[in-house]
Structure formats: structure tokens, C-alpha cells
Amino acid sequence: MSIVMDDSKLLEMYRTMQLIRLIEQRINDEYKYDEIKTPIHLSIGQEAVAAGVCIHLRKDDYIFGTHRSHSQYIAKGGDIQKMISELYLRKTGCASGRGGSMHLVDPEVGIFGSSAIVGGSIPLGTGTALASKLQKNDRVTVVFFGDGAADEGTFHESLNFAALKKLPVVYVCENNFYAINSHQLSRQVGDNIYKWAQSYGMPGYQIDGNDVLEVFKYAEEAISRCRNGEGPTMIECLTYRWKGHIGTVDDVGEGYRPKEEYDYWVSRCPIKRFSEYLKNKGILTDELIKKIDQEIYDLIDEVFRVAQNSPKPSPDELLDFVYAD
Amino acid sequence: MPWTTVQVEKLDSFFISGDFTGDRVLTYREALHEAFDQSLARDPRVFIMGEGVDDVAGVFGTTKGLKEKYGADRVFDTPIAENSLTGIAAGAAMAGLRPILIHARMDFLLLSFDQLVNHASKWCYMFGGKVKIPLVVRTISARGWGSGAQHSQCIQGMLMNVPGLKIVAPATPYDAKGLMISAIIDSNPVLFVEHRWLHKTTGHVPEELYSIPIGKGVIRRKGEDITIVAISYMLVEALKAAEKLQEAGISAEVIDPRTLKPLDEQILVESVAKTGRLLITDTGCKTGSVASEIAAVAAEKAFHLLKKPIKRVCCPDTPTPTSDVLEKAFYPNADDIFNEAVKLVRE
Numbered sequence: 001m002s003i004v005m006d007d008s009k010l011l012e013m014y015r016t017m018q019l020i021r022l023i024e025q026r027i028n029d030e031y032k033y034d035e036i037k038t039p040i041h042l043s044i045g046q047e048a049v050a051a052g053v054c055i056h057l058r059k060d061d062y063i064f065g066t067h068r069s070h071s072q073y074i075a076k077g078g079d080i081q082k083m084i085s086e087l088y089l090r091k092t093g094c095a096s097g098r099g100g101s102m103h104l105v106d107p108e109v110g111i112f113g114s115s116a117i118v119g120g121s122i123p124l125g126t127g128t129a130l131a132s133k134l135q136k137n138d139r140v141t142v143v144f145f146g147d148g149a150a151d152e153g154t155f156h157e158s159l160n161f162a163a164l165k166k167l168p169v170v171y172v173c174e175n176n177f178y179a180i181n182s183h184q185l186s187r188q189v190g191d192n193i194y195k196w197a198q199s200y201g202m203p204g205y206q207i208d209g210n211d212v213l214e215v216f217k218y219a220e221e222a223i224s225r226c227r228n229g230e231g232p233t234m235i236e237c238l239t240y241r242w243k244g245h246i247g248t249v250d251d252v253g254e255g256y257r258p259k260e261e262y263d264y265w266v267s268r269c270p271i272k273r274f275s276e277y278l279k280n281k282g283i284l285t286d287e288l289i290k291k292i293d294q295e296i297y298d299l300i301d302e303v304f305r306v307a308q309n310s311p312k313p314s315p316d317e318l319l320d321f322v323y324a325d
Numbered sequence: 326m327p328w329t330t331v332q333v334e335k336l337d338s339f340f341i342s343g344d345f346t347g348d349r350v351l352t353y354r355e356a357l358h359e360a361f362d363q364s365l366a367r368d369p370r371v372f373i374m375g376e377g378v379d380d381v382a383g384v385f386g387t388t389k390g391l392k393e394k395y396g397a398d399r400v401f402d403t404p405i406a407e408n409s410l411t412g413i414a415a416g417a418a419m420a421g422l423r424p425i426l427i428h429a430r431m432d433f434l435l436l437s438f439d440q441l442v443n444h445a446s447k448w449c450y451m452f453g454g455k456v457k458i459p460l461v462v463r464t465i466s467a468r469g470w471g472s473g474a475q476h477s478q479c480i481q482g483m484l485m486n487v488p489g490l491k492i493v494a495p496a497t498p499y500d501a502k503g504l505m506i507s508a509i510i511d512s513n514p515v516l517f518v519e520h521r522w523l524h525k526t527t528g529h530v531p532e533e534l535y536s537i538p539i540g541k542g543v544i545r546r547k548g549e550d551i552t553i554v555a556i557s558y559m560l561v562e563a564l565k566a567a568e569k570l571q572e573a574g575i576s577a578e579v580i581d582p583r584t585l586k587p588l589d590e591q592i593l594v595e596s597v598a599k600t601g602r603l604l605i606t607d608t609g610c611k612t613g614s615v616a617s618e619i620a621a622v623a624a625e626k627a628f629h630l631l632k633k634p635i636k637r638v639c640c641p642d643t644p645t646p647t648s649d650v651l652e653k654a655f656y657p658n659a660d661d662i663f664n665e666a667v668k669l670v671r672e
Contacts (some may be wrong), residue, residue: 062420096453105452113420113452117443123409124444127416134372134398134422153437157409164404320487321454324512 001288005216005285013055013212014278016294017047017271020071022296023080024091027087031248035129035308036087037040038100045210045242048270049174050075050321052215053142053235056223062141063123065114067102067196068174068241072114072144078106085302092309098321106189110139114259118179119152122171126158129169129232133186141169141224142219148179150193156200159234163201170219171197171234174209176210199232210270213277240265251293339561341497341528343545352525353616354592356498357387360505362424363534365395368423372399374414375427375463384429385465385524395604409522411462412440415448415514418460423509425461432478445514446489460507463517466557470652474644479557479609481518485586485618491539492585493518494518494615496560498528500583503537511539518585520608521560534631540588544596548578550670551602553662554593555579556564556615559606559638566662573663575670585615593619601632602669606662611639636665 030033031040033240043050054063054075065072078095086093087101094105100115110129115121125143132139138307140196150173162169173193176182183189197204203222207214215237221232242262244251252262278284340350351359364371373388383389392400403410407428414424428434434441445458466479481492484607495504501519507517545560546567555563560581567577578596582589597603603623607616616637623635638657639663646652 018629064416070488094453095451098453099451103451105455112416113446113448114455120412120439122445123412124416126409127413127418128420129416130413130422131422133415134417135420151405154409154412156407156622157404158413161404161406161413162378199501230343239518321450323491324449324454324457324459 008051008054010278010283013051013216014274014284016075017212019296020047020050020074020290021271023074023300024070024168026300028243029211030304036101038087038102039067039246040087040101041246042243042248043068043071045269046174046176046239047266048212048215048238048274049172049209049237050144052212053170053172053219055216056220057140057142059109062110062112062125064112064125064143065104066118066121066142066145067114067116068146069104069114070101072136073106073111074103074198076102076111077102077109078111079108080299081306082106085307085310086305088310089312090307091131091313092096092310096254096321102246108125119149121145121148121156122149122158126162126167126169129162129167132168133165138227140223142172143169144172144174145181147173147175147177147184147193148187149173150196151179151187154197157162159197159200159232161201166169166229166231168229169232170222170226171232172219173234173236173310175238176238178241178245178257182250194236202232202234204234204236206236206238207317210265210268210269210273211238212274239270242266252308267280327382339526339546341526341560341564342542345499345529345531347529347531348440349530349532350527351498351500353501353526354387356502356530357445357505358389359530360502361388361391364392364427364506364509365391367401367534368509370423371406372422373425373427374401374403374410376403376405376429378402378427384427385521388427392409407436408440411437412444415440415445415458415460418458419448425463425509428462428464429467430476431464431466432475434462435480441490442453442487443515449513457512458514459512460514461505461517461554462514463519465519465521467521469521470654471647472645473647477538477645479607479640481516481585482607482609482614482617485514485615488584489513489589491515493539493583493586493593493617494557495580495583496523496526496555497528498530498556500537502530504536504539504583506534507536507539510536516537518557522558523561526561537583539613540584540587540589542580542582542584543590544578544592545581546577546579548576548600550576551601551604551666552593552596552600553577553579553666554603554605554619556583556585556607558608558659562657562659563606563657563662566666569659569663570666571668575666577666582619588622589621590622590626593623594630598630599625601630603631604636604638604640604662604666604669606657609639611637612642614639626627633669636664636669654664
């Protein structure tokens with residue numbers, strides 16, 4: 001695929017993907033110490049979707065995610081320190097220790113929260129898009145969800161409403177084929193979630209979610225349709241999680257996911273593919289890869305160190321935040 | 326004419342005095358309409374959505390003409406998708422708007438529990454106060470004749486157990502307007518519980534905008550012998566019963582909590598301290614009702630003040646029957662309150 005864009009954007013996407021990968025690998029490594037006392041759902045292998053979509057978003061655009069939302073939070077520019085502090089359930093975390101890994105938030109950059117109820121954030125993102133329309137601004141909302149969410153009523157109800165009202169929202173399905181251990185085809189009659197979007201009256205596409213350039217292209221078009229008042233779009237990105245549904249476990253073989261399937265998707269690693277592309281184009285060099293990695297490792301060391309040394313909430317703060325003032 | 330309207334039009338227009346002195350008298354529905362009208366005029370962030378809110382009936386007349394006045398962007402009909410619509414309203418609230426979502430039957434609210442309970446009510450806490458949801462969910466219990474089990478429920482009791490949700494249940498026109506305005510200006514999800522049989526109730530209502538503090542109850546009638554706490558429409562029945570009790574030589578104090586959550590515990594305890602007897606009457610089924618919660622508060626905080634066991638006068642634990650004979654047996658009324666109050670005071 002040939003896309004005309006400047007090298008800095010390409011490098012930014014690469015850096016974002018690598019940032020997601022390395023942060024999640026560190027979370028994975030730290031988890032065994034039982035200081036991150038919150039269920040984690042890693043996106044390793046799925047980095048291209050968040051990176052290729054969020055690069056088009058402004059700070060004041062909105063995103064919503066799911067229980068598996070580290071990648072989107074990072075790609076949208078959420079505060080990394082506050083994210084890691086939240087994973088350690090510290091008072092200084094982005095949700096003051098009330099949310100944990102499944103509930104990351106950073107309103108400064110339009111991250112209004114993520115839901116651990118499958119399909120739960122789809123109406124919420126449809127609602128911020130409704131607000132953009134009523135407030136007559138050009139802010140766009142992107143809602144990220146998985147293939148499991150397409151089983152839920154909220155998916156269907158929200159897409160119908162967004163199409164009806166021509167709302168500036170992009171529905172991004174990260175289809176990794178599994179809802180916990182249930183394969184998509186044991187839950188849905190077809191493997192084409194995007195067609196539902198078409199039947200609700202909006203463009204729907206199924207794309208290679210491990211090709212960040214393809215994600216970039218489709219997201220760019222969808223977001224620009226939103227900005228121009230042309231209504232919603234749905235993009236179904238086929239991708240694959242490398243880790244098990246939850247925690248740091250691997251669930252390949254042993255009656256869960258087939259080893260051949262896993263190997264196929266690992267061979268299609270979004271970061272490896274993109275870095276090879278960038279190297280071929282002379283944009284990325286081994287030296288630059290090393291430099292970017294080092295910067296990221298330094299950042300990670302710092303944010304984990306600070307998080308681990310940050311205060312926890314005190315018991316007398318239990319009732320804070322039940323109601324807003 | 327819808328059957329609930331037929332029924333409501335047959336009711337006496339019950340006048341509740343004492344909220345406000347003046348010569349301006351409105352019905353409950355007119356007071357609500359005025360609250361919407363004035364709020365839409367005052368605050369461009371306010372909008373109304375829900376099934377049929379812009380049709381000719383205008384949700385029993387309470388939203389009639391508002392679309393024509395404020396435009397289809399601010400008063401609009403929605404698909405029949407209660408759950409997602411609740412989430413959509415919550416999302417719009419996060420982005421700075423002040424939505425009023427209307428469910429014309431309280432039964433339909435049950436379809437929206439995921440977005441109301443799992444999302445809107447928890448969002449502020451779950452994100453450490455970073456995101457606010459100033460949302461009004463207005464829901465109407467549509468008791469009529471023959472409404473049956475799915476068009477007449479009063480499920481406020483179920484929602485007492487939801488942290489982060491405020492619940493108001495105004496019984497008078499003055500409160501309907503004032504608490505609607507309070508709900509709109511509040512920064513949290515507020516469930517506005519309304520009873521169809523209150524729509525014709527009349528009372529003094531000032532023309533200007535005013536709010537009523539959420540969490541404060543009011544004494545509707547002063548008395549010495551027994552405290553009757555009456556929720557929503559049961560206030561009308563309780564006031565009728567209190568009048569009859571007076572004739573029988575029993576002085577009943579009638580308390581209207583106005584807000585169900587957070588509950589005004591002080592007004593309850595102070596009244597029980599005076600009377601030593603407590604009867605609670607609610608529009609919902611008995612088990613796990615608001616009456617149950619009020620009884621629990623009294624047992625916890627005023628047990629030593631009670632001379633007799635607490636009495637709840639509620640609907641029995643059965644779905645609402647459709648038969649007019651059974652329906653009559655199902656709903657408690659002023660006579661039931663009177664009889665139980667007499668027993669508490671005399672036996």
C-alpha cells in the first residue's frame with residue numbers, strides 16, 4: 001500500500017506501537033510480584049489498531065475503550081505515569097486507585113473512561129458524538145471494542161442511532177476472534193461484523209488490523225467523514241492477541257487456541273511488519289530502533305519506579321467520589 | 326385517548342397546600358412542563374430525549390410544544406432502545422451537556438439497568454471524580470386501570486441499592502418543578518420518579534425558577550400520635566387518611582421524604598421521637614421497597630423511640646393484576662393507611 005505522508009508521522013506510529021508493546025511487556029513481567037492488584041488484559045499483538053487510528057485524533061477528540069484498553073490510552077496520549085500508578089492502585093493514579101487497569105481515564109486528552117462490561121462503552125461514545133453534534137463542534141469520537149461486543153444489544157442499538165442522527169463517531173472493532181475462550185464463529189453466524197454496520201446505513205469495512213498503514217488509511221477517511229458531518233463509519237480490524245484473555249497466562253494449545261493459528265498471527269506481528277517496511281524505505285535504521293527503544297525503556301523505568309513509590313489511598317477516603325460536587 | 330389518561334381524568338384534582346403561598350395554582354403536569362420550558366430557555370446545555378417526547382401527546386402533556394419552541398436538536402424522539410439511549414445520554418452528559426431522558430413507563434427503565442447502574446451511576450467513583458454525569462432520567466409509573474404487570478410497576482426500591490444514583494420522588498406540583506430543576510442542575514445522575522396519578526394534583530407554584538435541596542424531606546401535616554411517611558402518590562392517600570384519623574381523634578404527622586436517596590434521616594428520627602409510632606407507605610411492592618429502607622433506618626436510629634413495631638403499607642409481592650377486581654385489592658389506599666394507623670395507636 002502506498003500512502004503519502006511525512007516520515008515523522010510514520011515514525012510516530014512506530015514509536016507508539018513500540019511504546020505499547022514494551023510497556024505491556026513490562027506489566028507482564030512485573031505482574032508476578034503481585035503489586036499490580038488489578039485484572040490486566042494485554043493488547044500485545046494488537047498494537048497497530050490503536051496506533052493507526054489515534055494518530056489522526058486531536059487532543060480534544062474523544063475515545064472510549066474496554067477492559068483491554070492500555071493500547072488505546074497510550075496511543076491517544078494518556079498520561080503514562082498516571083496509567084502505571086493506576087495499575088499499582090495508587091492515589092496518584094489516573095483514577096485515584098478507584099479504577100485499575102480496566103478503567104483508565106484522562107479527560108485532558110479526551111479519554112473519558114473505559115468499561116469492563118462488554119459493549120458497555122459503545123453507547124457512551126455515541127453520546128459524546130451526539131454532544132459534538134448538538135454543540136456544533138467538530139470533535140470526533142472513536143469507540144474501540146472487540147468482536148464480543150458485536151454480540152451485545154448496545155452495539156446494534158448504538159449503530160442504529162448514530163446512523164440515524166449522522167453522528168461523528170467511528171466504531172473500531174478490534175476483532176481478535178475470541179471472547180475469552182469462545183471463538184467468534186461459536187457466537188455469530190458469520191465472520192463479517194462490518195456488514196452489520198452497512199445494514200445500519202453506514203460504511204463498514206473489514207481490514208487487516210495488523211497492517212498499521214491500512215488502519216491509518218481507513219481511519220483517516222472515517223475521521224474526515226466525521227469532521228465533515230458525513231456521519232459514522234465502522235472499521236473491523238482483524239487482529240490477534242498473543243497473551244491469554246486475562247493476566248499473563250498463555251492459552252495456546254491445551255484445548256484453547258490452536259498453535260498453528262497463534263504461529264500464523266505471530267508471524268504477522270504488526271510491529272515487525274511495519275519496522276521492515278520503514279527500514280526498506282530508509283526511514284528506520286537499526287540505530288534509530290535502538291535509540292527509540294532506549295528512550296522508551298528509560299521512560300518505563302522511571303514511571304514504574306515512581307508508581308511503586310507512590311502513596312496508596314487511605315481508608316478514610318473510601319467514600320470520596322461517590323457523588324460529584 | 327390512552328387508557329391511563331382516561332383513568333387519570335376521572336380522578337379528583339387533589340389540592341396540596343402549604344408548599345408555597347400565592348395565588349398561582351398549577352397541576353403537577355403543568356409544573357413539570359414549566360420546569361422543562363424554563364430550563365431549556367435558561368441553559369443551552371439542557372435537552373430532552375426519549376420515546377415520543379416530541380409527539381402530539383408530549384408525554385402526558387409535559388413536553389408538549391417544546392420541540393416547536395426549542396427545535397428538534399433539543400427535544401427529540403428516539404429509537405426504542407432504552408439501554409443504549411441511557412448510555413448515549415450519559416455520554417452526552419460527560420461531554421458537558423445536561424440531558425433529560427424520559428421513560429414514559431417505569432417498566433421500560435428495567436431495560437436500561439446496564440447503562441444506568443453499571444455505567445452512569447458508577448462513572449464518577451470509578452474514575453476518581455474525573456468525569457461527571459449530570460443526567461436526569463425521568464420515569465413515570467403509569468398506574469391506570471388494567472395496565473397490568475408490565476405497564477404499572479414502581480421499582481424505585483430496587484434502585485435504592487445503587488451507589489452513585491440520586492433518586493427524587495416529588496409528590497406535589499411545587500416539588501415537581503423544584504426538584505426537576507434541582508435534578509437538572511445537579512452534577513450526578515438523578516432518577517426522577519413520577520407517578521401518573523399525581524399529574525392532576527394541584528398546588529401553588531411560583532412562576533420563577535427555584536430549586537429544592539435534594540436530600541431534604543418535608544412535614545406535610547403536623548401531628549402527635551403517629552408518623553406516616555408517604556412516598557410519591559401515597560402522599561395523597563396519606564393526607565386523606567390523616568384527615569379521617571383526625572376525625573377519629575388521632576393526630577397523624579405526615580412526612581414526605583421528597584428525595585428517596587440520599588434519604589433525610591433527621592426528619593424521620595425527629596418525628597418518631599415525637600410520636601413513637603411509624604407507618605410507611607410506598608407505591609411499590611413491599612419486599613425490598615423504599616419503605617423497607619426507611620423502616621431499617623428507623624430501626625437503626627430510632628428503635629429506642631418506638632412504642633410499637635413499624636408498619637409498612639405497600640403493594641403485595643405480586644405482579645400487578647389486570648382484573649379490575651384484583652387491581653382494587655392490590656393497591657393500598659387511604660382506608661388501608663387509616664386502618665393500620667388506628668391499630669398502631671389504639672391496640
